[in-house]
Each structure stands twice: as C-alpha cells, then as structure tokens.
Amino acid sequence: MFSLKNKVALVTGSTHGLGMAMAIGLGEAGATIVVNGNSSQEKVNQALDIYKSRGIKAYGYKFDVTNEIEVQDAIEKMESEIAPIDILVNNAGIIKRTPLEDMEVEDFKEVINVDLVSPFIVSKHVVKGMMERKQGKIINICSMMSELGRNTVGAYAAAKGGLKMLTRNMATEWAKHNIQVNGIGPGYFATSQTAPIRIDGHPFNEFIVNRTPAAKWGDPSDLAGAAIFLASKASDFVNGHILYVDGGILATIGKPTNEK
Ligand code: GCO
DSSP, X not given: OOOOTTOEEEETTOSSHHHHHHHHHHHHTTOEEEEEESSOHHHHHHXXXXXXXXXXXXXXXXXXXXXXXXXXXXXXXXXXXXXXXXXXXXXXXXXXXXXXXXXXXXXXXXXXXXXXXXXXXXXXXXXXXXXXXXXXXXXXXXXXXXXXXXXXOHHHHHHHHHHHHXXXXXXXXXXXXXXXXXXXXXXXXXXXXXXXXXXXXXXXXXXXHHHSTTOXXXXXXXXXXXXXXXXXXXXXXXXXXXXXXXXXXXGOOOOOTTOO
C-alpha cells in the first residue's frame, strides 16, 4: 500500500533541506526521483550523487519554478526522457523575515511568486498528463504559517495560507480525475532556512522548544513518512487535507516558560 515502485516523483527544490529529505523517503519507497533546483547545475549534480549513493534512481533538471516557459520545457523534457510524472511535490520556497511595515513591495511579491504562484504553475503543467492517465498525486508543502501568523513573516504566511486554500481548490477540481491533492505542513525543522533563528541562545530557539509539545526541532527525515503516505495508494481517498508534521504545536496553546 505504501510502495512507490515504478512511480516517478518530481520534487521541486530537492537539492537540499526538507525537499531532499522527502525525496529520499519517496526514493527509498521505490520511486524514481526527478530532482529540481535553480541555483546551479553543479548543485543539482551534487544532489544527484547523494541520491545515487543511497541507491535511489534519480535524474536532475535545473529550472526556475516561477518561469512558466522553463517549467513547461522542463516537464516536456523529463516526461519524454524519463516517464510521465506520477507524483508532484511542490516544495520549492523562500522566506523573507521583515516587519510588514518595512517590507518592500517587490520583496513581498517575490515571496508570493515563489511560494504560491509557482505551485500553481508547476501543477498546471503536470496535471494535464495526470488527467489523461486518470491518476496522480500532488503534495503542496504548506507551513505552520498556513494556520498561524508570526512577527516578520507576513508575506510568507500570506503565501502559505493561500497555498492551503489552493490545495483545497486543486483537490476540488481534480479529484474526479483520480488525482489526490493534499498538503504537508511542517512545524519547525532544523534546516538552512531556520538556521538563523535556531542558533544556541537565540530567544526563538528556546521559544520553539518550549512551544512544541515534543520539545524539540523536527529532523527533516521526520517528513518522509507523511510524504510517502500522501504519495501512495494509502491516501487514494484523501483529498484536500493538510497533514501537519509539527510535534504537536497546532494542538496546544503552549505553556508558561517556567512550566516543565
Ligand atoms: C519562521 C520559520 C518558519 C518555518 C516553517 C514553519 O521564520 O517562522 O522559518 O516559517 O520555516 O515554515 O512551518
């Protein structure tokens, strides 16, 4: 039920971090992984070496998920060179931490463009093949900020809140084609994106450990199981669901700092 044997999974932003961790999980469940990054072909090739060192069949494509021409060309290329895309994980994303009143409009738009518009762009070009084949899995990587606000991440919260509703609308429109669209909402994970707010002694580091019932930051490998579930037959009747992998943050109002 959880096997992804003979499936092809495209994971955007999978040269490092949470994208790589989820893609490794999908690969270890049997999927062929299509790795994407936009920084450099070298980075994509370095990532391919990591996947292959773990016995995962992987191919790499450098393209900008916000550029519809590049996306369309890349998807046509990979589907002719490899095989149709069975599983799409829209993971690529950025964050800019600035108080809203100080944020440049261009910076706000860039966050919305990468974190909300690009999942629409990539999904639009992958879903047509899924509709023809009458099957497919799309997983949008949401966030705690799909549900909660936090100082300085207003653009990111707006994008991830929108991505939650885009996920539900994709599910609404495509479920009849046997395409399941769901989301994963990571809690706070130890990645390069959170490194600046995770350093020892940083007030946010202590805050998150205290705010999380599991009392720790997540390890990227903790997301693999949720990705495998939503990519596999096990979730064939799950539509429009955001699966939070957050150590319990959303289950609680938290506790006083002096309470154990
Ligand atoms: C922040 C963090 C969060 C996490 C994640 C939580 O600045 O609050 O970067 O945004 O990265 O998105 O789900």
